[in-house]
Every structure is written in structure tokens, then in C-alpha cells.
Amino acid sequence: MKIICIGRNYVEHIKELANERPAEPVVFLKPDTSVLLKKQPFYIPDFSNDVHHEVEILVKISKVGKYIDKKFAHKYYDEIGLGIDFTARDLQQSLKEKGLPWEKAKAFDGAAVVGKWLPKSDFESVNDIDFSLEKNGTLVQQGNTSHMLWKIDELIEYVSKYFTLKIGDIIFTGTPSGVAKVKANDELRGLIENNEMFKLTIK
Numbered sequence: 001m002k003i004i005c006i007g008r009n010y011v012e013h014i015k016e017l018a019n020e021r022p023a024e025p026v027v028f029l030k031p032d033t034s035v036l037l038k039k040q041p042f043y044i045p046d047f048s049n050d051v052h053h054e055v056e057i058l059v060k061i062s063k064v065g066k067y068i069d070k071k072f073a074h075k076y077y078d079e080i081g082l083g084i085d086f087t088a089r090d091l092q093q094s095l096k097e098k099g100l101p102w103e104k105a106k107a108f109d110g111a112a113v114v115g116k117w118l119p120k121s122d123f124e125s126v127n128d129i130d131f132s133l134e135k136n137g138t139l140v141q142q143g144n145t146s147h148m149l150w151k152i153d154e155l156i157e158y159v160s161k162y163f164t165l166k167i168g169d170i171i172f173t174g175t176p177s178g179v180a181k182v183k184a185n186d187e188l189r190g191l192i193e194n195n196e197m198f199k200l201t202i203k
């Protein structure tokens with residue numbers, strides 16, 4: 001199983017990090033070892049003093065495919081989820097400045113929260129899904145998939161040019177604005193519309 005992540009897919013988030021708007025999707029991978037085990041807290045790693053939460057809509061691949069046309073992309077997934085792309089922002093910043101890959105900042109153990117899954121058929125359109133993240137009971141991130149620069153089906157077309165998609169692979173589709181540092185004892189709760197998709201404690 002592999003996790004394919006999209007960066008800079010929401011304009012407001014690009015602005016908050018003062019990044020350039022990309023001409024093509026920004027893509028990186030997380031290994032299966034980055035998935036935070038169910039019901040486990042997230043431990044802030046000792047190599048960072050600035051780990052940020054990035055709440056993201058997830059797509060689980062249900063069929064093997066390569067060079068998938070966006071017209072047929074909807075046939076390759078039937079579940080939608082919610083997760084967090086934890087990011088060691090301080091480390092990512094220094095890697096970015098040197099033009100180096102981001103993996104140490106984004107692919108470490110526990111850096112991928114994968115919550116519950118909902119059938120795609122629950123949604124009238126995957127391009128109009130509201131999702132949010134609460135920290136200690138306060139809304140901190142809020143998004144709607146209609147605001148993605150590249151929509152889910154376009155992302156599947158794009159990433160499948162480079163990687164064969166296999167059953168069980170997960171796509172993290174990018175975060176809206178509101179990313180911020182997590183601290184010990186924070187409680188994070190992710191929602192798709194009114195469904196609680198995950199809840200976890202920071203240690």
C-alpha cells in the first residue's frame with residue numbers, strides 16, 4: 001500500500017504559506033509505516049518543534065490502474081475518508097530552502113492519520129464535500145472539495161501517469177487553510193459534514 005499526497009491544492013493554503021501557485025499538482029509519497037495506528041495518540045517527534053496539522057480528504061483506490069483518463073477515474077475509487085498530513089514545518093522549510101525532498105518532514109512514523117471511510121455513494125458529488133478539523137473543540141480548518149485546484153478525478157488522472165494505482169492505495173488530496181502547530185494534550189477531531197471521521201490526542 002502506498003500513500004500519494006498532493007500539496008498546494010487549495011488557494012487559501014498556498015497564500016498562508018506564501019507558496020507559489022503550482023502549474024501542475026505537487027506530489028509526494030508517504031510509506032505505509034507513516035500511518036498512525038488506530039486509537040493511538042500522535043507523539044510529536046523529537047526532531048521538530050513545529051509539527052502542523054493538515055486535514056485532508058482521502059480517496060481509497062479500489063481497482064488497479066495506470067494512465068487513467070479523468071472521465072473514467074470515478075471507477076477507481078468507492079470510498080472517501082478524512083485524515084491528517086502531519087508536517088514537521090520547521091524541517092520542511094529547511095528542506096525546501098535547499099531544494100531537497102520533503103520526506104523527512106512528512107513521511108515519518110505516525111505522520112499519516114487515516115480515519116473512517118464513507119461510501120462514495122453517500123455523496124451527491126465528490127466535488128462538493130464539506131470537511132473540517134476541530135482542535136480542543138474549536139473549529140480550526142474548514143474546506144469544501146469544490147475549492148480544490150485539481151479535483152479528485154483530475155488528481156487520479158495525473159498521479160496515475162507516474163504511479164500504477166493499486167487496490168488499497170490512498171490519495172491525500174491537499175489541505176485547506178488554517179494549518180497550525182500542535183501541542184501536547186491537544187485533541188483533534190475531524191469531520192466530513194456531520195460525521196466524526198477521527199479523533200486523536202497529541203502527546
Ligand code: MG
Nearest residue numbers: 054085174175
Ligand atoms: Mg498536505
